Amino acid sequence: MNLLYISASLPYGPGEAFIIPEIQELTKRGHGVHLLPTRARGPVVHATAQQYEAYWSKPGLISFNMLVVFIMAFLRQPNISLQALSLILPSRPERLLKNLSVVPKAFWLAERIKEENIAHIHAHWASTSATLAMLASHISGVPWSLTAHRWDIAENNLLHRKSERARFIRFISRSGLDMAIKRGMPGKANATIIHMGIPLSREKTAVHENRGRTIIICPANLVPVKGHAYLLQAVSHIEGNVELWLAGNGELREALEQEVVELGLEESVKFLGQLPHEQLIGLYRQGEVDLVVLPSLDLGNGLHEGIPVSLMEAMAHAIPVISTSTGGIPELLEGGAGLMVPPADVAALAQAIQALTEDADWRRALGEAGQRRIEESFALEAVVSQLEGKFRKNGGLT
Missing domain, CATH: 3.40.50.2000 (Glycogen Phosphorylase B;)
Incomplete structure (x- = not known):
């Protein structure tokens, strides 16, 4: 039909x-x-x-x-x-x-x-x-x-x-x-x-054990509701070798690039621009990403996340995720399928990122829990x- x-x-x-x-x-x-x-x-x-x-x-x-x-x-x-x-x-x-x-x-x-x-x-x-x-x-x-x-x-x-x-x-x-x-x-x-x-991943996600740095990606348009500024501030407090990739374009790009300079993060943050969908999924499958972070905000009047597919896709590939307790995100991450912090809370976000960057076993366990959540409900x-x-x-x- x-x-x-x-x-x-x-x-x-x-x-x-x-x-x-x-x-x-x-x-x-x-x-x-x-x-x-x-x-x-x-x-x-x-x-x-x-x-x-x-x-x-x-x-x-x-x-x-x-x-x-x-x-x-x-x-x-x-x-x-x-x-x-x-x-x-x-x-x-x-x-x-x-x-x-x-x-x-x-x-x-x-x-x-x-x-x-x-x-x-x-x-x-x-x-x-x-x-x-x-x-x-x-x-x-x-x-x-x-x-x-x-x-x-x-x-x-x-x-x-x-x-x-x-x-x-x-x-x-x-x-x-x-x-x-x-x-x-x-x-x-x-x-x-x-x-x-979300299509379930038929291939086991590759794992890079001794990369020497933790790769974090935020796959989101550079718009106010996504909360990128709080993520940049959080990364500026992280100890250790961390690299943040921002995958997306939008109205805030120039302001965020300026903030990267002001925070001294030029060596730690990369703007990837708008990636074709299959290229983003390829990064997940190849094990190029250790952690996905989406620091979304609630801007009032209904301007918040639904259930972000960007998180779901990462979880389907057993990549651990951190996000905020806004919109429909708790419906996705409930039961320990991912970490949630309050929106616009730089300290809490930095603490969550720091904890996961220091504990590969926890990252693996959290990624597996997220993958089970997708398999069971999404x-x-x-x-x-x-x-x-x-x-x-x-x-x-x-």
Whole structure:
């Protein structure tokens, strides 16, 4: 059966690599999965996303062809067109233009959905991607659902309306569902918690015993919620030969580079930039990383982590992790699957890093505990089976 996944930008740009394994697993099970970005941004970065690049070419947010399709559809079926527009009219003023911008694409997409015999539409993100899915579903009559993550819930872009129209809403964490209910989403039966899944590592991660230094990596965009500044301060207090790799790009890069200089860490910190997903996983498999640290913050108003796939991927390769007790992270690290410290607590973070750098046996034990946690609760095959069941129940698979 054919499924349509609507992303923010995937397969283009550096983000959303965590969606690819889910699509690949569904494809492996015999389902046809088509991928459409709400707005394509940049080139294909991840090699595993290249197979999805050519389908439906590279549709932008809007084009002349989309406008023609929209006008013709409006003339042929004015009632359906007006009903579709009415779905987004309750938008807050700051969201209305954003939602209106996907209307022509929704009409264009509805035609593609019929041509390709799509049975179910699934959007990742409760924001504009879900707006596009909701409109295309209404126009085409094909059922839809969505996966809500974190910032998109906090944005609250027609969340109540979307919860009424979608066959089901999948939340990747308990904290995400709680946040949505607080923002006015009715606690209805169509809300479900299904984590993002991680492919289990089939190869034993290599171990470098006498490297002479401890390699720490922070795989995260250089943005405020990730808390990099606190990690740099913590590393400045670490005794011993430690090297920190920052894998990611973002608005804070220049400020963080300046802080590295001010802290005298030029020899200890490397900015790797945005690594292709397969390259990051390769570092884990080859045993090039001893410890993964994600010092995330809670910025208020729902701006915190969901359940970070970056931590899950490290844990799947038996690499020990340190993070903070924010957002959905406790759901992942509960029961000793990783170390948690309070957010923005430099002393506690430094103490945790120091302790693990000095104790290889503890690092190994913590890594094994994290790997067990992934195998028991976040394995890709089990997660996709849950999702597949929801698609079947809600008019998508046979």
